[in-house]
Amino acid sequence: MNETQVLIAGAGPTGLTLACDLARRGVAVRIVEKEPSTGSRGKGLQPRTLEVFDDLGVLEAVLAAGAPYPPLRSYAGGQVVWEGRMHEPKEPTPEVPYPTVTMVPQWRTEQILRDRLTGLGGRVERGELVDFEQDDDGVTAVLAGGERIRAAYLVGADGGRSVVRKRLGVGFEGETHEAERMLIADVRTDDVDRDHWHIWGDMASQTLHFGLCPLPGTEDFQLTAPLTGDDTPELTLSTFQKIVSEVSDVRLRDAGWMSVYRVNIRMAERFRDRRVFLAGDAAHVHSPAGGQGLNTGVQDAYNLGWKLAAERALDTYEEERLPVAAGVLGLSTRLYRGMSERQAEAYRRGEETEQLGLGYPGASLSVGGEKAGERAPDAPLREGRLFDVFRGPHFTLLAFGAGHAQTVARVNERYGTAVRAYTIGDGDTDLADPAGHARRAYGTDGLVLVRPDGYIGVYDAPVDDYLRALV
Template identity: 50%
Template structure:
């Protein structure tokens, strides 16, 4: 049967857009479809963690993300119309040579998606809106996805990046196991408001008279605030403009008239859940279709984008470079373990058991136990195979500049021992001190895949996992 595209990505949120970008720069034919009429309009996932900023650097969107966002403001605590204190959202972290992005960056989700969509279009990628997936069939050669309206589409692979209520996941019959993190529902909204400065995240704790929690955070790069309000478990929040104005008036010193516009609103129940599997044949799940987080830890969007970053190079290697299809099995192996850890972290932050700090930045995540990881050095110090490859400088070359692109990168070999192979860039000279002694083969997603004392094992490793690039 003829295919309409190599990869059909269902869902044009951050996950699908990031995957589309990564595939487009690898020359893989991919099509994004989404049941909505356009990009998501709300601020929901507004925190970009340092590791995701590194991913965005590689994908070519970091300058725009930096330009349209800003640092998280200090929280200002109010009680009875009076300022009673301040607190920081995150434990402070200083940038370093190996980790130049030290703290989260605030960008409303709608803006992040606009930036990603613009980059996708620049690379020749395409999104078709108004195509709601309702089912699929697959065979040994491909996947056919059916839609509520219009003809089906066939692809060699399909990726469900269509959110927590994923139609793709349901069509596969894949279950999702999890728990309610908090019995209290929450209301989130984007609004314009007067009477508050934009230099603080304004927090109104619950009052003794029964008024519930309210927070109003200025959204960097906009003139809007994000509202978050919690409600008792036996109530149903009212997401209408009048309902939102009533909440602001009841829980703060502001009046209903101070809310001049409500641009978007949604009610949600904090949950943590994990798909029972991330792959079924030629269909893979990514982002919220595979894992649902409490928003408290700022992990959901970030874990989702990094799913796409892990999957993109593997699909590219299988589709364009002759890598074995078994490489795709390592997507679930690596990302399901990460998602499990991040779900636990998000839940712990939501319940106040830990603060936001180094663990939530995702710089410490890695794949040491992956079947793709080969640590062959006689003396192992510093960075190990499976770890994130830190930034640094070698011979005047910044490593993140060297890593940027869809290729593999070899560190630590001198010019005479450099391995010359299509799809591999060698940065001659010893790796920076944090790496320790040895040679390091950095995967296209910025993790050390192989580490050794000589280049002898590199051709075999690349032939197995990198295909013929």
Template identity: 50%
Template sequence: MVMDVLIVGAGPTGLALGIDLARRGVDALVAERAEGLFPGSRGKGLQPRTQEVFDDLGVLEAIRAASGPYPNRMIWKDGRRLGAQSMFDTVEADEGAPYTDPLMIPQWRTQEILCARLAELGGKVAFGHEVTGLEQDAEGVTVRFADGGSARAAYVVAADGGRSVVRRAVGVGMTGESVDPAPFLVADVQVTGLDRDHWHAFPKDDGTAVGLCPLPCTDHFQLQARLAEGTRPDPYLSLDGIRELVAAYTHLAPEAVTELRWASDFRPRAALADRFRAGRVLLAGDAAHVHSPAGGQGLNTSVQDAYNLGWKLGAVLRAGAPDSVLDTYEEERRANAAAMLDLSTGVHRGEVRRGQATVQLGLGYRESSLSAETRKNPSQVRAGDRAPDGTVHGIRLFDAFRGPHWTLLGAETTVPGVRTLPAAPESYGPGVFLIRPDGYVGWAGDSADGVGAYLSGVGA
């Protein structure tokens, strides 16, 4: 097998990257060790910025149809309801940020939707292909599979999780720390005797707890448990073990748990790969950063890794951009991942509230070498910032941005692959704005002078 890009791992990261490359005409294959898609709900929260990404990738409508809002948390004590509380501080929507509420959708359903979109675009997933090693040279990477087969690609993207085989094969280490000494358990279960309007929490005075959260558009709940330090979680990964937990922490009888669909245990840890690029191998998602699930940051950061990397791989492989453009992937995404790890740890420890801090709309790349702010008096929207939504001459900006192209606001250009609109919304402030394919302002100027030079440097 020979291809432009081999993506290792068919999780949300790998599938989102596959979609972005497919729409750019890049020959890519997603190789997945398992025989099918991940079956659990683990990463169930989609932040507003990820919803914007999914809008661009053509899956938001399907995602919204299969998701729902986060319910209020209902606290229980000794079989009595103590009251409900909101999970998030309110973030007000406006024209520039139409999505401000996180959506809840089980990870398995997100992956089904992404996989269907990938197939619609002609992309492929090779299940049952476990990577065991690789060698790279000046021209590409040869990847070996457990069945004795191999593949050759110009670039390889490691999207194979926190225990990434690819990351280890290229000798990239991870630096991190434990977030919580207690073992945790997560499972998808069917439960009777609880309403589906609340995320039910059953804390104990010793800091241990069980939570049961209804998963939208399913008949399942996600169970989360923080066990006592020193407890072995293995015995609780069975139906009988889950029933024992539920009976011990809630007012429900063991038989109220009627089905166990999936279960897993973990210990919250925050760790960051020492590098996101090693030659022709790039790390994305959990292969590059692992974290506490608190605050719903991990899957979202991972999808945005893919979104950042997709257009850059497309530029190098299809538009003649220099290979050095790929260095900006690590430059931009590693800094964001480091900030995300601190945020997730803060949410886990109760130091940070969910809300403005977690919706990811304020993340950007002002310090990136790709961000060129050339105006004498920059306005509130600057090079490196997320490009807000808005309307220009009756055209919604997010509709104009959708697709694998660049967008120029406020001037005309004859550069191929760039869509132009005659003005920018007042909310942007004065100037001309060049929007990258991933929805960030790449260049901003007082006039269009300099647009061509900037674009030639990134292969557009």
């Protein structure tokens, strides 16, 4: 076995999620990043991502750092002309404990994940991957400065301009809209409240002039403004103040991170080349509409982690994630086009962007009845909840009813801590479901095997062959 099992290039949310998942499994992982990212960037965490962060042990810190999206307030000059919401608040349900999209500046999300990685004994190393070669036994990567790292696997989580993807020669099909650009900056002002997302524009044509979104846990607002014309202005406070002053009396007193965003809609032709994998923006880049990019990358990492740790089912990473990424890319593109065409419904967000309905039905690791491949729902138990039972790097077998006690005992004896098996029901069972929430959520009196990434691997079917192949 190589000293380093997995080398990750890129320490954004995708790379950090993967590093945390591998580290908690005891995998020897190294993660390198040229320089830490700054700024708010991708700020929306979807409900499914919150469930991943619950499993990784960072949800409490994420929720403390974030807040629900604030209501929108639109102005004409200094006059409020409209108020509304992009995301409607939702109450938790037994199956969905975190239903509300949460806003957290990306730099803070990354900080929380870095701290978690440190707690697991890992760390982000400063370094830039510039080249690599792979053979039948592993990958030899070269960093700027000449250091060579030998690893069993390499994961390119190094963004839309991925060196890993380019060195593989993997096509990145799609389009870049050079004429559709956005100025973005983290700014400060004392002239608007922090309870609303403030927007100046033409409501009749739904044309944005600029917006100020308060970033929770900071004094900053994320300022966004469409950039017209071919020239790119100097990124300075005075540039942003000039844009703001054209339609408002708001005074900016400070500006930190600033950037020009160009709309890119692209996806890699494949997500794996032998011992090298692509994840996150290295595999797919989205328009900002719908807040899908960061979240899809986190799901890539969550899918790949347990497979790399076991060194099994690695072919299913591309099988499962490429179609999902293609579907999400189509969704974000459709929303973006709707916004560009001033379609009012394109500004509303609902279940389709929350990623709770995404899954792997029909894939090779989805065996049995109709729920195979779906997200495994939560449910309250007499003590705790199902997500407490799932939390960790193991498979979970739920056997509905005391009649499955022998199967549960056999699985626990054979697989030890790799699989945790329980009878569940309202009688003499390991897990008490007195209100029947779990029974209704899963809809079976048989066996349900939940994968380490929280999806149903086997539904109402025998589990022995499945486990022997993967554990």
